Amino acid sequence: MSLLRVRHEGAVAVLTLDDPKRRNILSPELCRELSAAVAAANADDAVKAIVITGAAPAFCAGADLDDLQAAANGATDALHAVYQSFMDVADSGLPTIAAVNGAAIGAGLNLALACDMRIAGADALFDTRFLKIGLHPGGGHGWMLLRAVGWAEAARLLLLACPVRAEEAREIGLVQRVVPADGLIEAAVALAGRSEALPRDLLIRTKASLRLAARADHRTAFDHEAGEQLRSLHEPPFIELVQRLQATIAAR
Structure with missing residues (x-):
């Protein structure tokens, strides 16, 4: 069964992480599907922008702790599949927008940061969480966070483990817009759809x-x-x- 739903709204490819019972954690299977879908969108001349979101109730709850434990024991393939998905999103030649519904935690925040832009539903929550669970950040987290919000805010969110909700995330530049939760996808698709008129x-x-x-x-x-x-x-x-x-x- 697929863990990623793909649909097209005009020139926009909407990619939805679809493992809601596990709050869309980044399993290697999901991440490989995501990488493939991003590649397919970039190869499709009819697509001009990509929106990434999660099936309710969360955007993405981060990495699978079992995969992290496996990596500690030397089996790193699953973890590298997760890392690769971040880079594939970041390297997309097409514009990418994260439509963040609910929580974006740890590696889930990485996925949002890998996108060019972020729109948050009013119920969104952003939490680095790495240090809270005794884990050094990975997947380029610090590099992306620093460029999104600057040194002081990156230090507050990461080094002092401060979560932020949607409005505060907008104030510090982590997201560009906050919209009502029930209008999030429509707002993200409308923004991405502006690309349709462009060469x-x-x-x-x-x-x-x-x-x-x-x-x-x-x-x-x-x-x-x-x-x-x-x-x-x-x-x-x-x-x-x-x-x-x-x-x-x-x-x-």
Whole structure:
């Protein structure tokens, strides 16, 4: 039985973690399905954005303690499948939005952080929880959290094990919007759906440029963008726009 539901709303692929009895914990089976679904969305020319959410009552309760114990005994395959799913989401060429319903705990928070944007339902809860259970954070947690909220808030959430609810998460920049819980998916799909009017290849290249800008110096980013902009001047979306504008002006 599949642990991931995939549906399409226009140009948006909605991926729903679907193991609600276990609060969508990140089993290796679920994570492999998630990695495959992200790859499939990126390979589908009809898809321009991805929304990731969880089947109620939670977004994701983190990793399976049995898998962590197995890793302690040398069997790390399950844990690496979980790690790989984070990287596959983070490496998506398409924009990704986490629609966080209920709790995002530990590795579940990692999954939300791996997305480009986060929208929270009013019932959302974010809890790093690693230190509470005597576990060092993994899966790039510190790197992602630091870039989402800055040093002081990352230290508060992680080093002092402070959970935050939806509104506080918005205030510190962990999420971009808070919406009523019963309208969460609709809000996330509506935001992701803005991509439908955009040229897919240009969208992917622009996200790649943002990634470069995040790690490069100003001059490197400047030169890269200059080349990409010159390239776009010769491509159909821009050429056709100019032609339509010229025709409109001539008609006047």
